[in-house]
Amino acid sequence: MIEIREGAKKDLPQVLELIKELAEYEKAGDQVETTVQQMGRDGFGPNPIFGLYVAEESSEIIGIAIYYYRYSTWKGKRIYLEDIVVTEEHRGKGIGKLLFEQVINKGKAENCTGMVWQVLDWNKPAINFYKKYYQAYLDAEWINCSIELT
Numbered sequence: 446m447i448e449i450r451e452g453a454k455k456d457l458p459q460v461l462e463l464i465k466e467l468a469e470y471e472k473a474g475d476q477v478e479t480t481v482q483q484m485g486r487d488g489f490g491p492n493p494i495f496g497l498y499v500a501e502e503s504s505e506i507i508g509i510a511i512y513y514y515r516y517s518t519w520k521g522k523r524i525y526l527e528d529i530v531v532t533e534e535h536r537g538k539g540i541g542k543l544l545f546e547q548v549i550n551k552g553k554a555e556n557c558t559g560m561v562w563q564v565l566d567w568n569k570p571a572i573n574f575y576k577k578y579y580q581a582y583l584d585a586e587w588i589n590c591s592i593e594l595t
Contacts, residue, residue: 449543452497452509454489457481459506460497467530471565495527498547500540507535510544512551515561524552526562541574563589 452460458481468477488495500508508531515525526548531540552560564571564583575581 446502447507447538447540447543448501449498449547450501452488452499454485456497456499456506457484457488460484460499460509460511463506463509463530463532464528466532467528470533471568496551498544498551500531500535500544502535507532508540508544510548512548514555514557517558521558522556524548524555524557524560526560529562536570545574545578 461477461479461481461484464479465474465477468474487493488497495511495513497512498510499506508529510529511527513525513527515523517523526545529541529544529548531538531544549560562575564575566572566585572583575583
């Protein structure tokens with residue numbers, strides 16, 4: 446039986462393995478720099494900056510959803526789905542849907558005006574997954590920008 450629950454600090458070694466699996470899938474395995482210690486500090490310290498749900502089966506974490514809050518000057522408080530990952534062998538069993546909906550419900554409970562996320566333009570399975578949600582809007586107009594501060 447699959448259980449969706451809030452992640453705990455003790456889960457972080459398995460969570461990081463899933464993050465690395467996602468990075469490999471996205472052809473960016475060499476770009477994962479975060480550590481269990483950093484995630485512990487950032488997610489479970491005095492001022493956590495992200496939240497975490499895990500999908501667990503027989504004490505094994507087989508999926509994760511990481512989220513945080515952001516503010517839109519046009520829309521107000523939003524929940525941002527940073528990553529949703531399900532192990533390759535467990536994909537197609539509805540686990541991603543359970544995690545996705547858990548984050549939606551968290552956003553509703555926290556009075557967010559919506560949920561936002563990104564998806565790579567070549568990731569057709571993910572795009573098709575998101576298109577199943579009648580309210581999902583996939584915007585190809587905005588360009589992502591970033592600056593590394595380290």
